[in-house]
Amino acid sequence: MWKNWGLILRLAVPSVVSFASMTLSGTISLIMVGQLGALAIAVVGVTNIVIYNAWAIFSGFGHSVNYLVAQNYGEGNMKRGMERTYVALYTCVFFAVLILAVGLWFSPDILRLIGGEGSKNLIEGSAYMELRFYALSFGLMNFVFHGFFRGVGDTMTPMVMSLVGNIVMIFLTFTLTYGYWGFPEWGLTGAGIAFLIGEAVGFLGCVIMFYGPYHRRFGTRKPTPLNPKESKLLLQESGKLGVQEFSLSVSMLIFTVFVASLGEEALAANEIALSVMSLGFMPAFAFGSTATILVGQEIGRGNPFLARRYGTDTMIVGTLFLLVIGIIEFFYSGPIAAIYTDNKQVAETAGLLIMISAFLQLFDGLLNFYAGGLRGIGDTTFLLRISFLMGFFLFVPLAYVNIYVFEWGSIGAWLALYAYLIIFGLCVMIRFYRTDWLKVRLKEAK
Secondary structure, three states, X not given: OHHHHHHHHHHHHHHHHHHHXXXXXXXXHHHHHHOOOHHHHHHHHHHHHHHHHHHHHHOHHHHHHHHHXXXXXXXXXXXXXXXXXXXXXXXXXXXXXXXXXXXXXXXXXXXXXXXXXXXXXXXXXXHHHHHHHHHHHHXXXXXXXXXXXXXXXXXXXXXXXXXXXXXXXXXXXXXXHHOHHHOOOOXXXXXXXXXXXXXXXXXXXXXXXXHOHHHHHHXXXXXXXXXXXXXXXXXXXXXXXXXXXXXXXXXXXXXXXXXXXXXHHHXXXXXXXXXXXXXXXXXXXXXXXXXXXXXXXXXXXXXXXXXXXXXXXXXXXXXXXXXHHHHHHHHOXXXXXXXXXXXXXXXXXXXXXXXXXXXXXXXXXXXXXXXXHHHHOOOHHHHHHHHHHHHHHHHHHHHHHHXXXXXXXXXXXXXXXXXXXXXXXXXXXXHHHHOOHHHXXXXXXX
């Protein structure tokens, strides 16, 4: 057991640092931008949800590369792993251009659609959203590179790339938002430029590593023609994982629209609470990625029961990690909320939401840990179906009833989120243990 835990921590800790740095940098950015007022917080909050939805649509490429390469690495067949990686890279170049076009032409319309009649001022943040779409184009490519690195067991490279990019983003957010140290004062637009440059720096680092040191190990610079069978497999798997992630993000988008109807301050408080909770969400995501790596590699080596054991041990270690975070958030919810804003009403509402949801991330952890394990064995069809059912037949209706029928406001919205993650997490856990591991096989192109 202890040997397994040591391996899990060696892989997970860099991923925790990587994902936590993304979360922390976003949190610090929100705190700095928050001094511009409740409207700026609301614009950033809405933009974060929109960008997450856009990312979710294409995130399947990174997820599928992660688990497929992990299986190929465990199998010792990296020729196939490289074919699959290049299919994802070629496809993502096309979608990156599409994302650029959406940001350029549709940012004001998106803000107008989400904000509704009660938040017309949100349209002032269209330049910020446009820049975030540009940054997403680089982020999409970064996620594929990170999926490859993690698939071969290298979680340090994604960590370094994330840290460098996020440090650059934080520095430029501070200087370009308020004009410190001789930099121009561009307000919210400056914060958007900071995100764009940070993602571009991370992308440059990934390219250097992939075509530099990794060429010596896997021949990454060799011409890799498209294999039709592998292309079909990767597009199918990416589509299922992308739709799964998208169903999660769309349900959160609808949730945000419901909360936005309660007013600008309620939306700002909701964004602060989500930002704080992401301190637990991202480590959960990191341990889920670790489960994908270990389960996928052991499936490739032909050790299904060891793969299952790694999934269980990853859950135990990750849960202990999230429990510590939840305790801190529960007892210090008020002071944490006050860091984000000097608006008393927003801070009080956010503090209450943080306290209510302090241990919610334990169930989000169950969801991520076991979903990561199921990705490792290629059980992507189940993940697609359960995500769709939980999002649109449980979460969204329950949030609507709590907000508009019972009129419980922000508290009702978060109670719906609580119920959603608890039931979702338990369903995925049951699926993991009811799987017949003797029948688990490598994912092959048909």
